[in-house]
Amino acid sequence: MRAIGAVVLAAVLFGGLALGQEKYVVLSDIAWAPFEWVSQKGFYLGFDLDVMRAIAVLEGYEIEIRDTPFDSIIPAISAGKGDIGASGFTITEERAQVISFSVAYWEANQAAVVRAGSGLTLEQLGAKGRKVGAQRGTTGAFWVEDNWVPKGVTLVEYETYPEAILDLLAGRIEAVVADVDPSKMAVAQYKGKLELAGVIETGERYGFVVRKGDPKGLLPRIERGIAKLKASGAWDLLIQAYFGPALGKIEAAWEKCIPILLVEKDPLRYAQCLVAEVNK
Amino acid sequence: MPLLRVEDLHKRYGHEEVLKGVSLTLEPGETKVVIGPSGTGKSTLLRCINRLTEPDRGRVWLGDLEVTARGADLNKIRAQIGFVFQDFNLFTHLTALDNVRLGLLKVRRMGRREATERAMAELERVGLKAKASAYPAQLSGGQQQRVSIARALAMDPKLILFDEPTSALDPELIGEVLSVMIELAREGMTMIVVTHEMGFARSVADEIVFMEGGVIVEQGPPEVLFRSPKVPRTGEFLRKISELYGEAG
Amino acid sequence: MDLETWAKVVPELPKLLQGLLVNVEILLGLISLGFVVGVGAALLEVYAPRPVGFLASAYTWFFRGVPEIVLLFLFYFGFDQFGIKISAFLAAVLALGFRSSAYQAQIFRGALLSIPAGQVMAARALGLSRLGAIRYVVLPQALRLSLAGWSNEFSSVLKDTTLAWGIGVVEVTRQASYIRATDFTLTLPLYLTVALLFLVLTYAGNFAIGMAEKRLRVPGLEGRR
Numbered sequence: 001m002r003a004i005g006a007v008v009l010a011a012v013l014f015g016g017l018a019l020g021q022e023k024y025v026v027l028s029d030i031a032w033a034p035f036e037w038v039s040q041k042g043f044y045l046g047f048d049l050d051v052m053r054a055i056a057v058l059e060g061y062e063i064e065i066r067d068t069p070f071d072s073i074i075p076a077i078s079a080g081k082g083d084i085g086a087s088g089f090t091i092t093e094e095r096a097q098v099i100s101f102s103v104a105y106w107e108a109n110q111a112a113v114v115r116a117g118s119g120l121t122l123e124q125l126g127a128k129g130r131k132v133g134a135q136r137g138t139t140g141a142f143w144v145e146d147n148w149v150p151k152g153v154t155l156v157e158y159e160t161y162p163e164a165i166l167d168l169l170a171g172r173i174e175a176v177v178a179d180v181d182p183s184k185m186a187v188a189q190y191k192g193k194l195e196l197a198g199v200i201e202t203g204e205r206y207g208f209v210v211r212k213g214d215p216k217g218l219l220p221r222i223e224r225g226i227a228k229l230k231a232s233g234a235w236d237l238l239i240q241a242y243f244g245p246a247l248g249k250i251e252a253a254w255e256k257c258i259p260i261l262l263v264e265k266d267p268l269r270y271a272q273c274l275v276a277e278v279n280k
Numbered sequence: 281m282p283l284l285r286v287e288d289l290h291k292r293y294g295h296e297e298v299l300k301g302v303s304l305t306l307e308p309g310e311t312k313v314v315i316g317p318s319g320t321g322k323s324t325l326l327r328c329i330n331r332l333t334e335p336d337r338g339r340v341w342l343g344d345l346e347v348t349a350r351g352a353d354l355n356k357i358r359a360q361i362g363f364v365f366q367d368f369n370l371f372t373h374l375t376a377l378d379n380v381r382l383g384l385l386k387v388r389r390m391g392r393r394e395a396t397e398r399a400m401a402e403l404e405r406v407g408l409k410a411k412a413s414a415y416p417a418q419l420s421g422g423q424q425q426r427v428s429i430a431r432a433l434a435m436d437p438k439l440i441l442f443d444e445p446t447s448a449l450d451p452e453l454i455g456e457v458l459s460v461m462i463e464l465a466r467e468g469m470t471m472i473v474v475t476h477e478m479g480f481a482r483s484v485a486d487e488i489v490f491m492e493g494g495v496i497v498e499q500g501p502p503e504v505l506f507r508s509p510k511v512p513r514t515g516e517f518l519r520k521i522s523e524l525y526g527e528a529g
Numbered sequence: 530m531d532l533e534t535w536a537k538v539v540p541e542l543p544k545l546l547q548g549l550l551v552n553v554e555i556l557l558g559l560i561s562l563g564f565v566v567g568v569g570a571a572l573l574e575v576y577a578p579r580p581v582g583f584l585a586s587a588y589t590w591f592f593r594g595v596p597e598i599v600l601l602f603l604f605y606f607g608f609d610q611f612g613i614k615i616s617a618f619l620a621a622v623l624a625l626g627f628r629s630s631a632y633q634a635q636i637f638r639g640a641l642l643s644i645p646a647g648q649v650m651a652a653r654a655l656g657l658s659r660l661g662a663i664r665y666v667v668l669p670q671a672l673r674l675s676l677a678g679w680s681n682e683f684s685s686v687l688k689d690t691t692l693a694w695g696i697g698v699v700e701v702t703r704q705a706s707y708i709r710a711t712d713f714t715l716t717l718p719l720y721l722t723v724a725l726l727f728l729v730l731t732y733a734g735n736f737a738i739g740m741a742e743k744r745l746r747v748p749g750l751e752g753r754r
Contacts, residue, residue: 359656364655382657
């Protein structure tokens with residue numbers, strides 16, 4: 001029974017069972033835990049991706065998740081190389097001119113991480129002479145640019161978030177500004193070396209992305225799916241499961257529970273399973 | 281019928297007219313030696329015969345086949361005319377054997393075994409059987425030129441054109457090449473030889489052709505040309521060249 | 530970077546190697562494509578009539594002048610304009626392959642030009658066609674002379690394969706970023722490992738080409754250039 005389950009799981013994960021259902025390509029830059037990352041065993045998981053899978057189940061279509069560089073996702077969707085972008089896209093007017101956003105599904109505030117014991121507060125960081133890092137192209141970088149650079153802060157931009165954290169540890173910068181969740185993760189990983197200076201309320205919101213004008217009519221289905229997940233309680237359970245627990249624990253729970261979502265097609269029971277497993 | 285007939289060949293490079301109407305015939309088994317100051321179109325004449333250089337005007341026949349005809353199968357014609365170059369032009373990446381064998385395999389489409397036997401026989405003929413597996417860089421100039429003669433011979437040519445075959449050689453290496461050529465002439469090979477080796481010309485040539493300024497000034501048997509040339513210029517040149525190169529060979 | 534951190538990298542090695550395999554696949558694809566097209570372009574540049582030779586020169590000029598990442602985007606997204614769907618992997622092989630062909634063409638062109646014209650004339654005098662002379666006399670020599678330059682090109686394009694992630698090909702640096710995404714502390718050891726893997730591959734490749742060079746060495750051909 002178990003072996004058969006595994007085969008079916010593999011087929012669903014990698015091939016997509018050819019049931020004659022319509023199939024959409026979901027693009028995501030799968031290196032942004034806990035929204036999306038690749039597990040030890042090579043599975044794509046994370047909050048965004050599980051929401052995508054759950055909506056696909058509820059709305060009766062198939063998806064294929066494709067790892068794509070963040071910067072390429074919007075061009076790829078515009079070019080028809082993918083149907084949905086699910087990669088923690090902040091809703092901005094600029095982006096809305098080239099693609100269409102779903103309703104916001106996430107509100108992400110920014111946080112500043114500093115070296116433990118530095119005692120730096122947000123007010124002290126936003127002052128002349130400070131050096132603050134952020135990942136290029138992220139909301140954190142834009143926020144520092146708009147709010148702190150005019151006050152005399154030097155913004156140091158990095159290709160990746162981990163590089164910024166390494167430079168912070170090395171003492172080359174004094175803080176790193178990014179979304180709250182990755183910031184908390186960094187603090188958890190470098191226990192005793194890093195701490196949170198504070199949370200910056202930006203009112204930033206994430207949305208899923210489709211081609212401009214939604215020619216395939218996906219947005220109503222995605223939004224209906226989100227509403228169903230919220231109504232059933234699965235949504236809050238997914239947040240509980242993904243934001244907080246150690247990644248290794250989430251991976252183990254995911255592998256155990258995912259057949260409930262993909263084979264039995266029951267998002268609520270899946271989310272319950274996930275929460276139960278991560279809390280064991 | 282003559283083996284080779286050249287009629288009124290003209291060739292111009294830019295402003296300079298290198299050939300100004302050259303005609304000659306060659307009977308089977310005949311050896312003609314072409315002499316003359318450098319830059320008088322001797323090499324160009326040879327190259328026009330198998331159209332390595334395209335003549336501007338004039339016609340060439342090999343037997344009853346017109347070489348200069350439009351649509352003539354040049355590859356087929358060239359395979360019947362051996363050519364020996366001043367700088368040997370052996371293929372650097374091939375052994376002596378492969379240099380001789382290439383034309384047999386790729387032009388004559390001979391079987392590998394047969395081609396090897398034939399090539400070895402030709403190398404033996406020029407006294408280089410032992411050097412079959414040597415690369416050109418491992419051979420002396422004289423040996424390289426003998427391989428290139430073997431390369432020409434292997435194709436069973438109707439005639440061989442020699443373009444100053446000893447001019448690039450150190451003096452002590454000239455003899456071995458000349459003696460191969462003398463042997464060929466004796467065996468009845470039809471040849472045109474452009475050379476400054478007067479000794480060779482005198483002893484081997486059936487006829488000597490003196491060229492200057494793109495035209496044939498005088499031609500005739502060596503004893504006539506050497507003893508009593510009709511044109512004073514011929515005698516003058518022969519005297520000068522004999523002083524310069526001696527008559528060895 | 531203590532021993533403990535390094536110990537955490539070891540279990541990740543299979544993933545890195547799996548990624549490296551993709552780099553090697555791209556490499557083999559692009560270098561073969563680059564070789565075939567490069568030799569062709571070099572032959573056209575050297576032997577074809579003026580207009581065709583000019584086109585070949587323009588071709589190499591274009592592919593040498595445009596940054597790799599731009600070429601990748603042009604191929605990956607460009608084909609869509611004509612309704613042709615190509616995978617990111619294929620786009621990477623094509624973009625990097627054509628680019629490499631331009632560099633390989635330069636290498637072969639130099640080698641072709643260094644073969645004495647007299648040898649071609651001797652081949653024609655034997656009755657070989659122009660193509661036959663090129664095939665049996667010029668190419669075998671030119672290819673041997675190209676090996677050293679080719680060795681450089683190999684090292685250079687091997688590194689270029691990591692750019693394929695720019696259009697979504699999951700290769701070794703991407704595998705490294707997967708691992709890094711779950712544990713930032715591994716960043717440095719991971720990339721040091723990737724660097725080491727590339728050094729080993731480069732060494733192995735150059736060693737193999739060096740062996741080939743030694744094997745194909747002909748007296749009188751290696752030094753002359």
